[in-house]
Every structure is written in structure tokens, then in C-alpha cells.
Amino acid sequence: xxxxxxxxxxxxxxxxxxxxxxxxxxxxxxxxxxxxxxxxxxxxxxxxxxxxxxxxxxxxxxxxxxxxxxxxxxxxxxxxxxxxxxxxxxxxxxxxxxxxxxxxxxxxxxxxxxxxxxxxxxxxxxxxxxxxxxxxxxxxxxxxxxxxxxxxxxxxxxxxxxxxxxxxxxxxxxxxxxxxxxxxxxxxxxxxxxxxxxxxxxxxxxxxxxxxxxxxxxxxxxxxxxxxxxxxxxxxxxxxxxxxxxxxxxxxxxxxxxxxxxxxxxxxxxxxxxxxxxxxxxxxxxxxxxxxxxxxxxxxxxxxxxxxxxxxxxxxxxxxxxxxxxxxxxxxxxxxxxxxxxxxxxxxxxxxx
Ligand SMILES: Cc1cc2nc3c(=O)[nH]c(=O)nc-3n(C[C@H](O)[C@H](O)[C@H](O)COP(=O)(O)O)c2cc1C
Numbered sequence: 001x002x003x004x005x006x007x008x009x010x011x012x013x014x015x016x017x018x019x020x021x022x023x024x025x026x027x028x029x030x031x032x033x034x035x036x037x038x039x040x041x042x043x044x045x046x047x048x049x050x051x052x053x054x055x056x057x058x059x060x061x062x063x064x065x066x067x068x069x070x071x072x073x074x075x076x077x078x079x080x081x082x083x084x085x086x087x088x089x090x091x092x093x094x095x096x097x098x099x100x101x102x103x104x105x106x107x108x109x110x111x112x113x114x115x116x117x118x119x120x121x122x123x124x125x126x127x128x129x130x131x132x133x134x135x136x137x138x139x140x141x142x143x144x145x146x147x148x149x150x151x152x153x154x155x156x157x158x159x160x161x162x163x164x165x166x167x168x169x170x171x172x173x174x175x176x177x178x179x180x181x182x183x184x185x186x187x188x189x190x191x192x193x194x195x196x197x198x199x200x201x202x203x204x205x206x207x208x209x210x211x212x213x214x215x216x217x218x219x220x221x222x223x224x225x226x227x228x229x230x231x232x233x234x235x236x237x238x239x240x241x242x243x244x245x246x247x248x249x250x251x252x253x254x255x256x257x258x259x260x261x262x263x264x265x266x267x268x269x270x271x272x273x274x275x276x277x278x279x280x281x282x283x284x285x286x287x288x289x290x291x292x293x294x295x296x297x298x299x300x301x302x303x304x305x306x307x308x309x310x311x312x313x314x315x316x317x318x319x320x321x322x323x324x325x326x327x328x329x330x331x332x333x334x335x336x337x338x339x340x341x342x343x344x345x346x347x348x349x350x351x352x353x
Contacts, residue, residue: 003292009266021268050112099129169194220271225249237263237308253287
């Protein structure tokens with residue numbers, strides 16, 4: 001019997017754990033069909049943004065009227081409504097079409113900053129046929145008066161509000177930048193989240209020293225980004241009712257297997273698919289199955305969380321002891337060797353006279 005690689009994510013049965021994360025990958029129906037044919041198990045549409053929704057419904061962005069002189073500057077930094085790939089109405093129409101084009105689950109994505117009226121759009125996504133909604137509450141808190149508690153309460157409220165609107169499941173896509181991430185995860189689980197998606201990439205602006213300007217940077221990821229995800233999947237596995245998905249840095253079948261060993265029910269991919277095309281899903285699926293056969297695992301349930309904090313023989317691997325040990329070993333041995341290699345040929349410096 002070949003290994004069973006099916007999984008359940010957000011209560012949805014998936015043929016395998018590998019799915020397309022929120023991105024333009026679902027913008028064209030022919031790509032969506034290719035993804036499904038290659039074995040992509042579910043697909044998340046690109047996000048519908050709070051700013052788009054409120055611009056269309058109230059003419060405002062974050063309660064600011066673009067015609068009001070005092071806000072005109074700030075509001076002008078957001079895209080004009082016609083600069084988004086799809087208007088809110090067109091997004092619903094597109095969702096409906098994607099849903100009709102494929103059999104795999106189709107997940108709509110809402111992206112915003114605060115638990116306000118725009119979240120009611122979740123109901124429209126549900127009515128358009130979404131199998132689930134991924135909620136991405138992404139705010140960069142620059143106001144020193146805003147407390148961590150307030151940010152977390154807003155997030156919890158957003159989850160509870162959306163949950164109250166819907167019959168379909170919701171996943172919450174999070175950044176890792178919370179002081180006590182485990183506590184927040186449990187609170188969101190209690191507020192009704194059906195899944196957590198770890199982690200949003202935090203897009204940091206770069207500085208251009210030639211033009212003395214700040215510019216946004218969006219680069220495709222690689223496997224180095226995966227480790228943070230593995231750590232938190234492993235810490236949370238078995239401690240929440242909701243499912244867990246990995247997003248960020250899954251580039252190869254080995255990365256995908258690691259995410260499942262850490263505790264992921266589903267593994268989202270964007271950068272690798274943009275780089276290699278839809279057929280990368282076939283590779284992911286085939287290599288997972290071969291690896292499970294070789295390791296004699298009958299089902300994905302046997303693999304998931306096998307190297308999580310709850311199940312590892314060495315829990316200190318996830319905690320401070322490991323941090324201290326690693327820094328200590330590294331600095332005493334490798335750093336010294338690296339220093340020696342770099343400086344062995346140095347000419348003795350003549351001190352300036
Ligand atoms: C071009 C592009 C567009 C994206 N658009 C969205 C989006 O609309 N909503 C969202 O939540 N994430 C979006 N993301 C983030 C991805 O869903 C994903 O979390 C991130 O790229 C990390 O996964 P990866 O390492 O597999 O690329 C986008 C990423 C890329 C590269």
C-alpha cells in the first residue's frame with residue numbers, strides 16, 4: 001500500500017499537504033487549473049485589502065477622507081482604487097469563477113489592520129463560494145502609545161467578529177513579532193480560529209543611500225526563512241485545537257517534510273512555485289510519498305509533529321538551553337577558526353607615526 005499523504009486543514013480534507021499561498025498565483029484561471037493538475041491541494045487567492053473595501057464602501061481609508069487636506073498626504077501613499085488587480089466586486093466574481101474551475105478548496109483572503117466594519121465582507125466571500133477565509137491582520141505599530149495588549153485584543157476581536165459572521169472556517173495568518181507568541185496563538189484558538197498560518201513575511205523597507213530614499217523590498221524567499229516557522233510549529237503542535245499551516249521558506253520537498261515533522265497540517269508555497277512553476281507541486285507530493293515509503297510511515301498523521309516540542313526526546317532543543325549551548329559552541333570553536341583563517345595572512349600593521 002502506498003503511503004497516505006492526505007491531510008485535514010481547517011476541517012477541509014486535502015489530498016496532500018501542499019497548497020498555494022495567497023499570491024497572484026490564483027489570478028488567472030488557466031494557472032489555477034494547472035496548479036490543480038500538478039497536485040496543488042488547495043489555493044488561497046490574493047488578499048482583498050481593508051483599504052480597497054472601505055474606499056469602495058465609504059470613500060475613506062482608515063477613517064480618513066482623501067478630500068480632507070489634513071489626510072490627503074497619508075492617503076496618497078495607498079494605491080488608487082483602480083491600481084488593485086481586482087475591485088472588491090470583481091474579486092467576488094473571480095472567486096466564484098475559480099471555485100467553478102477547480103475541485104480543490106478555494107480560500108479567500110482578507111487583509112487589514114483593525115476589527116471594523118470592513119470585516120463584514122467575509123460574508124460576501126462566503127456567499128461567493130469560498131471554502132474558507134484566511135484573515136491577515138497586518139499592522140506595523142509605529143505609535144509608542146499603542147500597547148501590545150491592545151494590538152492582541154484587536155486581533156482577537158477581529159477573529160471573533162469574522163467567526164460570528166461565517167459558517168465556513170477561518171485561518172489567521174500571523175507575523176512572529178509578538179512577545180508571547182504561544183499565548184496569543186492560544187487566545188486566537190479560543191476566539192474561534194480554525195487554523196493559524198505561520199508566518200506572514202514582514203516586509204522591511206530598505207534605504208537607498210544614493211537617492212537618499214526609502215524603498216519597499218519584496219524578494220522571493222528561500223529555505224533560510226523556514227527555521228523560524230519550524231520552531232513555532234513545533235512549539236505549538238498538540239497544544240491547540242486549530243490546525244497549523246506553514247508559510248515562508250518552503251522551497252524543496254525536504255523543507256515541506258520538515259514542516260510536517262514540526263507539526264504542520266498544511267504547507268503553503270508561493271516563492272518556489274513562482275520560480276519553478278506548477279509542476280513543483282508534483283515533485284513535492286512525489287518526494288513526500290517516497291520519503292514516507294522509505295521511512296515506513298503509513299499516513300501523514302504518523303509524521304505530523306514527530307519532532308515537535310511535545311514529542312521530541314530533547315525538549316531543550318526549542319528552549320534557552322539550546323540557545324546558550326549553540327552560541328557557546330559556535331563562539332568557542334567555529335568563530336575562532338574563522339577568525340584565524342581570515343587573519344592568518346594579515347601583514348603586521350605599522351602603527352601610524
Ligand atoms: C508576489 C507575492 C504576492 C503576495 N500576495 C499576498 C497577499 O495578497 N496576501 C497575503 O496574505 N500574502 C501574500 N503574499 C505572501 C505569501 O502568501 C507568503 O506568505 C509568502 O510569500 C511566504 O511564502 P513563500 O516563502 O512560499 O513565498 C504574497 C507573496 C508574494 C511573493
